[in-house]
Amino acid sequence: NAWTLTRGDLLRTEAFVGGRWVAGERRLAVTNPATGALIAEVADTTAADTRTAIDAAAAAMPAWAATPAKARAAILRRWFDLIMANQEDLARLMTAEQGKPLAESRGEIAYAASFIEWFAEEAKRVYGDVIPAPHGGQRILVLKQPVGVVAAITPWNFPAAMITRKVGPALAAGCGIVVKPAAQTPLSALALAVLAEEAGLPAGLLSIVPTSDARGVGEEMTGNPLVRKLSFTGSTEIGKLLYRQSADTVKKLGLELGGNAPFIVFDDADVDEAVKGAIASKYRNAGQTCVCANRLYVQAGIHDAFVARLADAVRALKVGDGAAPGIEVGPLIEEAAVEKVERHIADATAKGARVVCGGARSALGGTFFEPTLLVGVTAAMAVAQEETFGPLAPVFRFEDEADVIAQANDTRFGLAAYFYARDLARVWRVAEALEYGIVGVNTGLISTEVAPFGGIKESGVGREGSRYGIDDYLEIKYVCMGLN
Numbered sequence: 451n452a453w454t455l456t457r458g459d460l461l462r463t464e465a466f467v468g469g470r471w472v473a474g475e476r477r478l479a480v481t482n483p484a485t486g487a488l489i490a491e492v493a494d495t496t497a498a499d500t501r502t503a504i505d506a507a508a509a510a511m512p513a514w515a516a517t518p519a520k521a522r523a524a525i526l527r528r529w530f531d532l533i534m535a536n537q538e539d540l541a542r543l544m545t546a547e548q549g550k551p552l553a554e555s556r557g558e559i560a561y562a563a564s565f566i567e568w569f570a571e572e573a574k575r576v577y578g579d580v581i582p583a584p585h586g587g588q589r590i591l592v593l594k595q596p597v598g599v600v601a602a603i604t605p606w607n608f609p610a611a612m613i614t615r616k617v618g619p620a621l622a623a624g625c626g627i628v629v630k631p632a633a634q635t636p637l638s639a640l641a642l643a644v645l646a647e648e649a650g651l652p653a654g655l656l657s658i659v660p661t662s663d664a665r666g667v668g669e670e671m672t673g674n675p676l677v678r679k680l681s682f683t684g685s686t687e688i689g690k691l692l693y694r695q696s697a698d699t700v701k702k703l704g705l706e707l708g709g710n711a712p713f714i715v716f717d718d719a720d721v722d723e724a725v726k727g728a729i730a731s732k733y734r735n736a737g738q739t740c741v742c743a744n745r746l747y748v749q750a751g752i753h754d755a756f757v758a759r760l761a762d763a764v765r766a767l768k769v770g771d772g773a774a775p776g777i778e779v780g781p782l783i784e785e786a787a788v789e790k791v792e793r794h795i796a797d798a799t800a801k802g803a804r805v806v807c808g809g810a811r812s813a814l815g816g817t818f819f820e821p822t823l824l825v826g827v828t829a830a831m832a833v834a835q836e837e838t839f840g841p842l843a844p845v846f847r848f849e850d851e852a853d854v855i856a857q858a859n860d861t862r863f864g865l866a867a868y869f870y871a872r873d874l875a876r877v878w879r880v881a882e883a884l885e886y887g888i889v890g891v892n893t894g895l896i897s898t899e900v901a902p903f904g905g906i907k908e909s910g911v912g913r914e915g916s917r918y919g920i921d922d923y924l925e926i927k928y929v930c931m932g933l934n
């Protein structure tokens with residue numbers, strides 16, 4: 451078995467509710483998307499379990515918030531060390547439940563751990579202010595305090611990193627947090643909790659509630675007045691729903707929603723570098739990331755050369771079970787994901803696009819799909835407006851800089867954008883003109899714990915990671931002190 455673990459106890463099937471491992475009454479099946487095989491059945495928790503977890507977080511929080519930051523940081527640091535010490539096991543679990551190639555899973559575990567390390571350090575740097583007062587006999591102070599109990603809802607495409615990106619700053623700030631992982635990938639979440647407990651995190655501060663009742667648990671999280679902040683990563687549709695549901699209790703919100711990333715290659719680009727960047731940005735995680743290039747715009751002067759080289763690189767990608775050595779593109783998460791890619795290809799070809807390579811399900815069967823390249827794509831096609839979330843690269847040809855910027859910005863989304871160019875003035879012009887929260891210049895990979903990740907427009911609210919990432923977990927309190 452390719453995912454046999456060194457530490458069998460990291461495959462945990464109970465839910466972690468208020469510091470207790472609970473089996474629950476019903477079970478949730480977790481399957482391997484590469485083989486369809488059943489991996490495990492985990493506890494299928496309810497809205498009532500979520501309420502228990504929220505109560506436990508609220509009860510554990512005051513002592514945690516009063517713990518010196520240095521002591522909170524030490525526990526987070528131990529958790530980071532334990533995640534890295536068990537990187538291989540965690541990566542195998544992830545590939546088994548999510549499908550991404552083992553090399554990517556190892557990378558995600560390191561990326562996930564980096565948020566715990568980073569926020570362990572940031573915990574010690576939550577500074578307040580002393581503001582010069584306008585009147586004598588007064589002092590004006592600003593204190594930063596934990597926002598309160600946090601609820602987090604996370605997706606299946608990054609089963610570990612989307613959790614640590616929220617749990618890291620929440621715990622660092624002095625909050626307790628309840629996490630609902632995606633139903634497809636609860637095992638990575640539960641394994642992280644095993645290690646948090648081992649690191650010495652006090653009971654109740656972290657709960658993991660896998661469930662088949664996302665709606666019921668979501669309603670508890672948004673309706674419960676004890677929850678002061680909701681952090682969600684997932685689809686724009688569910689993000690909007692949770693935004694509405696949170697209105698009644700006026701929660702703070704962090705939303706990381708869908709994208710529709712443009713990837714622009716100008717005539718003065720280094721074509722080989724642009725091809726490398728396009729492969730990394732588009733086909734990583736089989737195209738299932740919210741920062742994946744969704745639309746490739748290539749300037750007329752280098753269009754044909756770029757397409758020819760990209761086609762060679764796409765044909766060379768190795769598709770298969772992510773647990774096997776050398777695999778670069780795993781299966782899609784489920785059948786509906788494959789159908790969306792098929793729909794985008796059918797719509798584009800019906801409107802005049804041409805398939806250069808791929809274009810169909812893989813001979814491997816299941817949810818494997820051939821890495822696909824389309825040319826002759828236009829704004830009238832569905833791929834121009836919708837996020838494909840699969841291994842499909844649609845290429846648009848363009849002539850003029852102002853025109854491509856207008857096209858790139860012609861979307862409700864604003865998460866990540868990429869472009870390749872060498873002219874310095876153009877680099878500044880385009881970086882400033884793109885209406886996105888993240889811009890990659892001459893690179894296809896932008897994620898790091900030290901930089902603020904987040905979108906504008908309908909891609910979301912707030913930033914995760916970096917020194918800004920802890921702000922959403924803190925309230926500002928102004929203290930006006932009279933000295934008379």
Ligand code: ADP
Nearest residue numbers: 603604605631632633664665668683684685688
């Ligand atoms: P995807 O289509 O990529 O699965 P979703 O937005 O549906 O994206 O899923 C992201 C997360 O949101 C998952 O944890 C999922 O269970 C959760 N979710 C889905 N529907 C709801 C809902 N009505 N309330 C709360 N959470 C939800």
